[in-house]
Amino acid sequence: MQYDFDRLVDRRHTHSSKWDLSHAMFGEKDLLNMWVADMDFPCPQPVVEALRRRVEHPFYGYTFAPDSLYDAIIEWVGKRYGWSIKKEWIVFNPGVIEGLYSAIKALAKPGDEIVVQPPVYYPFYQAIKQAGCQLVYNPLRLEGTRYTMDLEGLEGKFRPATTFPTHYPRVKALVLCSPHNPVARVWSRGELEELGRVCLANRCAIIADEIHCDLTVGEARHTVMASVSKELEQHTITLMSASKTFNLAGLHTSYAIIPQAQWRDQFRQARVGHGSVNLFGLVAMEAAYRHGDDYLRQLLDYLKGNVGLFTGYIRENIPAIHVVPPEGTYLAWVDMRRLGLDNLQLQRLIRQKARLAVNDGYAFGPGGDGFQRFNLACPRSVVREALGRLEAALPGR
Ligand SMILES: Cc1ncc(COP(=O)(O)O)c(C=O)c1O
Structure with missing residues (x-):
């Protein structure tokens, strides 16, 4: 069957950590959620049926x-x-x-x-x-x-x-x-x-x-x-x-x-x-x-598109930051060290200005300062929205 990964599904009020705990985690309302590693795609239909x-x-x-x-x-x-x-x-x-x-x-x-x-x-x-x-x-x-x-x-x-x-x-x-x-x-x-x-x-x-x-x-x-x-x-x-x-x-x-x-x-x-x-x-x-083979094949294809969009757009339009080219997972590790901000300033910029809920790099231990982790397992329109927010929050950079 053909899966539609472009479809936006409202996951709020479903006991979803990603969507229903975001406010508690990040202290801000209505952020775009690209944090915890689960996907904003429904699981394969044969799983639902079973x-x-x-x-x-x-x-x-x-x-x-x-x-x-x-x-x-x-x-x-x-x-x-x-x-x-x-x-x-x-x-x-x-x-x-x-x-x-x-x-x-x-x-x-x-x-x-x-x-x-x-x-x-x-x-x-x-x-x-x-x-x-x-x-x-x-x-x-x-x-x-x-x-x-x-x-x-x-x-x-x-x-x-x-x-x-x-x-x-x-x-x-x-x-x-x-x-x-x-x-x-x-x-x-x-x-x-x-x-x-x-x-x-x-x-x-x-x-x-x-x-x-x-x-x-x-x-x-x-x-x-x-x-x-x-x-x-x-x-x-x-x-x-x-x-x-x-x-x-x-x-x-x-x-x-x-x-x-x-x-x-x-x-x-x-x-x-x-x-x-x-x-x-x-x-x-x-x-x-x-x-699940069919689902996985289509999923990997879709994720490749998201990775390409995210990486390419940032390279072309937001050169002050840099995406470490992802080879696996659906996570993008973004190097923001050139912005010259400390971890708290970077966190404020991403949460309060860009309105994004993503994971702070420093939480991953030594070597994480100045990075942010984005979850790209979401409809492509969400990736586009995130890129727009990032670009707007980093004017002239
Ligand atoms: C590398 C890695 N290991 C383990 C987990 C969590 O696995 P589980 O929920 O099965 O404990 C994650 C979740 O993001 C992960 O990225």
């Missing part, structure tokens, strides 16, 4: 993931990423971030160090701190307009904790964001191979948050970290979900893929609660993976 069928049967008791859902996930990951996974590797979680909390607790003890590569999705920081672990920053490098991982910097983090009694490194894991929110990089296979080499050499586990894996722009191709080699497969906990791809985040259903049996046990033990899953989330995920 949910409707299930709602009609008015029993919503405890549930479990059926074999057919495991099969749908195995097929999706196999056909899109060439990674052949086994049913027993899959562990369901409410959300990817809950999965991250469990993964950290499974792999590290309080006091251990965990590496993140800022600027990065900020709930990572809290997950590490809550496990009693120490955050180690290995900031991304911005070379020209392109972010890369600082692998030399990473090597430097693996000093032995002490020369006696053991040389075992204190850095236990690295949290990889792939594709990377907020800088929208899709890491190449070569980059992941290099990262994997450094991590393996230092017995550092990889927790790969690949929630945005299906969302690539143009020619960019996502590589699953764990699929790079058999050794890395055993060394990685992969966190995935259908939630970003098909706009299902409110259904709170995701999964971890953990090939190493011992880590799987540790992950299950670290989990809070008994691992029950959301009935509607399971139904929606299976319908999306089985019948």
